[in-house]
Amino acid sequence: MNFDLLRHDVIPLGLIAGALICFVAYWLVWSGRDTVSLTGAWVKAGAAGLVALMLLLDAALFSSRLRADGLLWLMPLGLFFGALGDFALARPAARAFLAGMAAFALGHLLYAFALWQRTADLNDQFAALGAAAHGLSIGQGLALAGLLGLLISTEFWLAPKTGTLRWPVRGYVLVIGVMAAVAILLVEYRFARVVQAGAALFVLSDLLLALRLFVVASPKAKRVLSLMLWPAYWCGQMLLMLGALGYWTLLKG
Numbered sequence: 001m002n003f004d005l006l007r008h009d010v011i012p013l014g015l016i017a018g019a020l021i022c023f024v025a026y027w028l029v030w031s032g033r034d035t036v037s038l039t040g041a042w043v044k045a046g047a048a049g050l051v052a053l054m055l056l057l058d059a060a061l062f063s064s065r066l067r068a069d070g071l072l073w074l075m076p077l078g079l080f081f082g083a084l085g086d087f088a089l090a091r092p093a094a095r096a097f098l099a100g101m102a103a104f105a106l107g108h109l110l111y112a113f114a115l116w117q118r119t120a121d122l123n124d125q126f127a128a129l130g131a132a133a134h135g136l137s138i139g140q141g142l143a144l145a146g147l148l149g150l151l152i153s154t155e156f157w158l159a160p161k162t163g164t165l166r167w168p169v170r171g172y173v174l175v176i177g178v179m180a181a182v183a184i185l186l187v188e189y190r191f192a193r194v195v196q197a198g199a200a201l202f203v204l205s206d207l208l209l210a211l212r213l214f215v216v217a218s219p220k221a222k223r224v225l226s227l228m229l230w231p232a233y234w235c236g237q238m239l240l241m242l243g244a245l246g247y248w249t250l251l252k253g
Contacts, residue, residue, distance in 0.1 A: 015054035022046035023234050030090075031230040032223045041090035048237050049083030052076045055241060070121070071114040075244040078110035079237055097165075101172050108179040111240065115182050115195065118247060122187045134187045143184045150203075151177045154210070161214040169210075176206055191246025194239050201236030205229045 022043045030040035055076035081103045088100030123134060154173050162169045183199035186192040208229035212222050 011057075012054045015050045019047055019050040019054075022050065023231075027227070027230050031226050033226075034219075034222075035092065036090040041087050044090050045083045045087035047083075047234055048079055048086060051238065051241060052080040052083055056080065070248055071117050072244060072248045074110045074114035075241060078107035078114070079241060081107035081110065082237060098168060101168055105172050105175040108175045111199075112179040112182040114244075115186060115247075119182075119185065119187050122189055126187070136185075140184050144181060147177060147180050147184065147203075150207075158210050158214060169214075176203060186247070189247060190249050191243040194243030195247055196243075198236045198239030198241075198243055201232050201239065205233035205236060208232065 026040065026044045026047055030036050030044065033040075036044070056073065085100040085103035085107065088096045088103060126134070151173060154170075158173075159166055159170060180199050180203050183196050186195060208225050212225040212229065216222055216225060
């Protein structure tokens, strides 16, 4: 048996195929429901968890063309915590909801730290090559202003409707805001735009989730929001992973 083929091709492709099946199955069967069965919760977690497992296990992705001393591994670890959050948010208990928010918040912090460190490394490498420093662009400034406006606006349309969850929700809003801000501030480099698109879709999915959970009352509107937020969320996570693989490629002097 060719174990290298099994390790580098068969297992990763199998995990990716499994993740795609979980994504589609959850979207078609469970995403529009008010309550999700335990089976649905596991399927939901598998959509991101299998990709995280593939990236964490396949060391070849990190050794052949990426920095061995980098923090790329924090990205799939953050995705793994996202999968834990997916499972928790699919369960009915209030404590499960809080656990899910905490898992996602930790994932966002891991994303933010890894991306911030990689951006700092790239700036140092560009400086060593004599390249001009990368300042804040007009587009980045406008994106940061828009993000800040969105975060502040949640105090008016979201926080008053969250009841006893007001402070946990506020904390989560702050954390995802930090992750999104770090993504906006990425230095112009390979796949940076893909990472930023993933972060934007993640923010969009959380915006849709907040509307569904706390603002919208119509069952029909809730179902539409659920059907929209699941692909936005999953595609956002996958773009973050794909973008990270490109953003961590070696800079050739």
